[in-house]
Amino acid sequence: MVESASGVAPLTGAPQLTRKDFISDQDVRWCPGCGDYAILATVQRILPELGTPRENYVFVSGIGCSSRFPYYVNTYGLHTIHGRAPAIATGIKAANPKLEVWVVTGDGDALSIGGNHLIHALRRNVDIKILLFNNRIYGLTKGQYSPTSELGKKTKSSPHGSVDYPMNPLSLALGAEATFVARTVDTNPNHMKQVLMRAAHHKGSAFVEIFQNCIIFNDDAFKFVTDRQTRDDNAVILEQGKPLIFGKDKNKGIHLKGIKPEIVTIGENGVTEADLLVHNESEQEPHYAFLLSRFEAPQFPVPLGVFRAVSKPTYDQMLGQQIKTVMEKAPGDMKKLLHGPETWEVI
Amino acid sequence: MSTDPSLPVHHKEIEEKEDVVIRFAGDSGDGMQLTGTQFTHSTAILGNDLSTLPDFPAEIRAPAGSLAGVSSYQINFSSRDIRTPGDAPDVLVAMNPAALKTNLKDLKQGGMLILNTDAFGPENLKYAGYTSNPLEDGSLNKYQLYNIPITLLNNKALEGSPLSKKEMERCKNFFALGLMFWLYQRPMEATIQWIGQKFKAKAELAEANKMALKGGYHYGETAELFKKHYRVPKARLAPGIYRNITGNEATAIGFVAASQLAKTPLVYASYPITPASDILHELSKHKSFGVKTCQAEDEIAAIGMAIGASFSGAIGLTGTSGPGMALKSEAISLAIMMELPVVIIDVQRGGPSTGLPTKTEQADLLQSIFGRHGESPLAVIAAATPGDCFTMAIEAVRIAVRYMTPVILLSDGYLANGAEPWRIPDFEKLDPILVEHPTANSAPFIPYARDEKTLARPWAIPGTPGLEHRLGGLEKQDGIGNVSYDPVNHEHMIKTRAEKIARISRDIPPLKVFGAETGDILLVGWGGTFGAITSATEALRQQGLPVSSIHLRHLNPFPSNLGDILERFETIVIPELNLGQLALLLRSRFLVNAHSLTKVQGQPFKVQEIIDGVKQLIKKRGVETWSSQPVALPH
Numbered sequence: 001m002v003e004s005a006s007g008v009a010p011l012t013g014a015p016q017l018t019r020k021d022f023i024s025d026q027d028v029r030w031c032p033g034c035g036d037y038a039i040l041a042t043v044q045r046i047l048p049e050l051g052t053p054r055e056n057y058v059f060v061s062g063i064g065c066s067s068r069f070p071y072y073v074n075t076y077g078l079h080t081i082h083g084r085a086p087a088i089a090t091g092i093k094a095a096n097p098k099l100e101v102w103v104v105t106g107d108g109d110a111l112s113i114g115g116n117h118l119i120h121a122l123r124r125n126v127d128i129k130i131l132l133f134n135n136r137i138y139g140l141t142k143g144q145y146s147p148t149s150e151l152g153k154k155t156k157s158s159p160h161g162s163v164d165y166p167m168n169p170l171s172l173a174l175g176a177e178a179t180f181v182a183r184t185v186d187t188n189p190n191h192m193k194q195v196l197m198r199a200a201h202h203k204g205s206a207f208v209e210i211f212q213n214c215i216i217f218n219d220d221a222f223k224f225v226t227d228r229q230t231r232d233d234n235a236v237i238l239e240q241g242k243p244l245i246f247g248k249d250k251n252k253g254i255h256l257k258g259i260k261p262e263i264v265t266i267g268e269n270g271v272t273e274a275d276l277l278v279h280n281e282s283e284q285e286p287h288y289a290f291l292l293s294r295f296e297a298p299q300f301p302v303p304l305g306v307f308r309a310v311s312k313p314t315y316d317q318m319l320g321q322q323i324k325t326v327m328e329k330a331p332g333d334m335k336k337l338l339h340g341p342e343t344w345e346v347i
Numbered sequence: 348m349s350t351d352p353s354l355p356v357h358h359k360e361i362e363e364k365e366d367v368v369i370r371f372a373g374d375s376g377d378g379m380q381l382t383g384t385q386f387t388h389s390t391a392i393l394g395n396d397l398s399t400l401p402d403f404p405a406e407i408r409a410p411a412g413s414l415a416g417v418s419s420y421q422i423n424f425s426s427r428d429i430r431t432p433g434d435a436p437d438v439l440v441a442m443n444p445a446a447l448k449t450n451l452k453d454l455k456q457g458g459m460l461i462l463n464t465d466a467f468g469p470e471n472l473k474y475a476g477y478t479s480n481p482l483e484d485g486s487l488n489k490y491q492l493y494n495i496p497i498t499l500l501n502n503k504a505l506e507g508s509p510l511s512k513k514e515m516e517r518c519k520n521f522f523a524l525g526l527m528f529w530l531y532q533r534p535m536e537a538t539i540q541w542i543g544q545k546f547k548a549k550a551e552l553a554e555a556n557k558m559a560l561k562g563g564y565h566y567g568e569t570a571e572l573f574k575k576h577y578r579v580p581k582a583r584l585a586p587g588i589y590r591n592i593t594g595n596e597a598t599a600i601g602f603v604a605a606s607q608l609a610k611t612p613l614v615y616a617s618y619p620i621t622p623a624s625d626i627l628h629e630l631s632k633h634k635s636f637g638v639k640t641c642q643a644e645d646e647i648a649a650i651g652m653a654i655g656a657s658f659s660g661a662i663g664l665t666g667t668s669g670p671g672m673a674l675k676s677e678a679i680s681l682a683i684m685m686e687l688p689v690v691i692i693d694v695q696r697g698g699p700s701t702g703l704p705t706k707t708e709q710a711d712l713l714q715s716i717f718g719r720h721g722e723s724p725l726a727v728i729a730a731a732t733p734g735d736c737f738t739m740a741i742e743a744v745r746i747a748v749r750y751m752t753p754v755i756l757l758s759d760g761y762l763a764n765g766a767e768p769w770r771i772p773d774f775e776k777l778d779p780i781l782v783e784h785p786t787a788n789s790a791p792f793i794p795y796a797r798d799e800k801t802l803a804r805p806w807a808i809p810g811t812p813g814l815e816h817r818l819g820g821l822e823k824q825d826g827i828g829n830v831s832y833d834p835v836n837h838e839h840m841i842k843t844r845a846e847k848i849a850r851i852s853r854d855i856p857p858l859k860v861f862g863a864e865t866g867d868i869l870l871v872g873w874g875g876t877f878g879a880i881t882s883a884t885e886a887l888r889q890q891g892l893p894v895s896s897i898h899l900r901h902l903n904p905f906p907s908n909l910g911d912i913l914e915r916f917e918t919i920v921i922p923e924l925n926l927g928q929l930a931l932l933l934r935s936r937f938l939v940n941a942h943s944l945t946k947v948q949g950q951p952f953k954v955q956e957i958i959d960g961v962k963q964l965i966k967k968r969g970v971e972t973w974s975s976q977p978v979a980l981p982h
């Protein structure tokens with residue numbers, strides 16, 4: 001039995017919530033033009049559609065530009081310390097599984113200082129939604145390279161170019177066997193909305209990487225998938241049960257040769273749609289999703305959408321269930337506990 | 348006293364003793380902790396007062412026969428009221444040369460020495476660093492020596508058992524235990540029952556251990572070696588129902604009790620660390636009380652989970668030892684800033700770094716009070732005895748929820764693993780812990796509105812309609828709680844948080860002086876040294892010396908009458924298992940010329956060490972810095 005309140009229709013008589021109900025009275029303080037605005041707006045748009053009472057939402061963040069997010073959403077919220085949001089969210093969910101807990105984090109927060117908590121929250125399948133705003137830079141500390149910055153990137157702390165190999169957030173999440181893994185872009189509100197809705201309805205850890213433009217310190221980092229001229233050739237939109245087709249002319253596709261993916265053109269060399277890899281987000285084992293996560297532009301189109309969505313019991317659910325089972329058998333007896341295995345009396 | 352009816356009637360002389368200290372010592376693989384615990388258990392049931400000191404190496408299995416692999420268990424049991432595991436054993440049971448080598452120096456002059464001679468082969472002797480065999484070279488002549496081929500006798504007692512020779516040999520600790528049961532007239536039933544339980548699935552092992560135990564007992568009775576045995580009458584303890592309890596057990600059930608008293612669920616998140624792990628083990632057994640335990644991925648996650656749980660309205664707890672405390676400090680500051688109730692238990696061990704993980708120390712006091720960035724005051728309390736861990740666990744939760752603050756509860760390795768008889772409190776008579784979660788009314792919700800008395804802010808929890816609010820690590824405007832960079836507000840908030848903690852002293856019962864209310868010398872202790880300090884004070888007073896003592900269980904803030912008491916004495920002496928941390932605090936807080944009496948050897952104080960220290964001070968009065976050991980103090 002899933003104890004979550006999400007997906008349940010609001011109680012009869014409860015007023016229908018609107019986007020405005022989720023806007024707090026705080027001034028939003030991101031730089032003008034920052035990608036965070038679009039993400040905030042999308043989240044505020046979907047929350048009223050989920051049917052969960054507003055008081056059951058908790059937004060938890062760590063440190064960084066993105067982590068100011070909870071201040072702007074009129075729900076319960078915690079703006080905590082660097083990297084620890086997934087651990088704190090786990091505690092919230094452990095104590096009260098009825099809450100809908102969302103973690104907002106960035107590439108530094110989640111992958112650098114908080115890497116450990118991220119992978120463990122995912123492997124435990126805690127029923128929380130993790131939004132990783134990936135801008136491939138440290139914004140709040142004014143422009144140092146991040147764990148997702150490209151090799152050789154010149155920043156304030158790497159004037160000769162970064163010598164750190166970057167990390168792939170989705171590969172990491174899949175390595176931790178996250179049950180829901182997806183990617184979207186800040187410039188595509190409709191796609192973002194679809195993906196976030198899917199994440200919201202997932203029972204278990206949902207991990208969403210959002211390509212987010214930092215206009216100040218790393219502008220156009222995702223131009224290859226946001227620019228009208230190039231995006232169709234550089235991105236493939238994942239659709240369940242559909243072949244992986246992309247390109248301006250919708251004629252390019254991904255074919256699997258042995259265990260190696262390759263780009264093929266439909267209609268050339270006898271290639272038809274039947275030769276293409278068909279997207280299946282519900283593969284139990286994460287290999288396929290992992291293969292997709294390795295697609296990087298310009299060699300391959302970057303997949304956008306839901307990579308993996310599988311179901312397994314959640315941490316909070318199992319934690320609660322164990323207690324329920326034990327308590328049903330015999331609720332705790334304080335006297336027995338105090339007395340321990342053996343007592344004696346002194347008169 | 349009853350024993351197994353199948354045993355022969357006692358016919359040897361019985362001598363009565365007031366108290367006895369026994370130390371079992373052997374290889375880590377010899378089961379000495381088990382032997383000690385079983386002896387303790389039977390002794391507790393018999394109604395003696397007792398105190399124990401388990402002492403084991405950090406290595407799980409150090410090489411057999413090595414000095415590093417020696418594990419020991421000391422028990423002091425008495426017909427009087429006792430408070431410590433005893434300074435020096437009256438009896439040493441040594442299962443091999445390494446155990447003899449490392450423990451002999453502690454045995455009382457003329458004490459009883461029981462040796463397993465079978466383990467004194469040339470290889471073991473060499474391994475323990477003996478150049479000649481102590482069984483033969485006369486070096487043990489000043490002790491009452493009992494050379495017993497325990498392995499051989501044990502194997503004989505097990506004749507007919509289907510076990511292999513090696514398996515049989517593993518039962519020899521029960522043979523030794525049986526012998527000690529006979530020697531000190533302890534009943535065997537409890538151990539026999541325990542063996543039955545423990546080896547439920549392995550009948551032949553259970554049978555063999557029982558045979559070994561009885562074999563040892565019979566041996567004492569029939570062998571010519573022992574002319575008499577001993578009886579230690581029941582202690583005259585305060586009337587009530589008693590059980591035997593260790594500090595970690597008491598801490599765990601104290602938290603469960605606190606949760607019941609507060610009618611608030613408990614979430615205990617912890618990363619395994621010696622010597623705190625047993626609290627996690629114990630609490631994970633108590634799901635029937637709704638206790639949720641989370642084994643976190645690291646120390647930081649553990650405190651993070653506790654904070655999250657507390658925000659959600661549970662009692663958020665985490666437990667650790669010194670190294671883990673260091674890792675948690677940033678998150679503790681967050682809890683201070685968000686003003687959420689969280690309890691952190693630090694079972695102190697020898698530091699710094701990995702230090703002496705299985706040994707005791709009191710060197711995390713300053714870390715607990717000051718070891719965070721920024722001005723970050725919180726409540727710090729410490730348990731005085733194993734049983735007191737129960738009371739202080741409840742106290743920690745009470746302070747945390749009443750003042751909306753993190754609380755650090757200090758225990759230590761000695762309290763955690765040491766056992767004592769504990770008078771079981773009447774749960775119905777314990778004060779309930781008041782927990783209030785506000786609900787919405789017409790007025791807008793003010794997350795940092797303060798209670799006039801305690802300055803605590805309201806504990807509004809997610810799921811409550813209309814009270815949606817955001818907390819965070821950024822400085823906030825008092826009252827409405829919005830992020831505020833206003834310099835004056837920052838100072839106001841810093842002072843308010845400090846004042847809130849200071850006000851906790853209003854709830855702390857006044858300190859009671861042990862001994863005269865005024866006088867010459869006052870010993871000031873805290874934490875697990877209570878037993879040794881109190882016993883030393885008692886002994887010094889019996890010798891006519893003007894010594895009193897007080898014991899602090901609240902370290903931040905201090906009890907409000909502490910300053911008054913300090914003023915009433917000429918000389919303040921502070922025995923601590925560190926280099927003078929409480930002394931540093933008392934000197935700066937009260938401008939008193941506190942003398943430090945310190946020991947940092949991973950071992951608790953011996954009563955005699957404190958007695959000697961005080962006497963030395965009396966002799967050298969006027970000397971500014973002074974210590975029981977020739978240690979240069981850092982102040």
Ligand code: SF4
Pocket residue numbers: 029030031033034035036065066135139140213214215216217
């Ligand atoms: S620094 Fe970059 S990421 Fe941060 S708010 Fe400004 S634009 Fe957004």
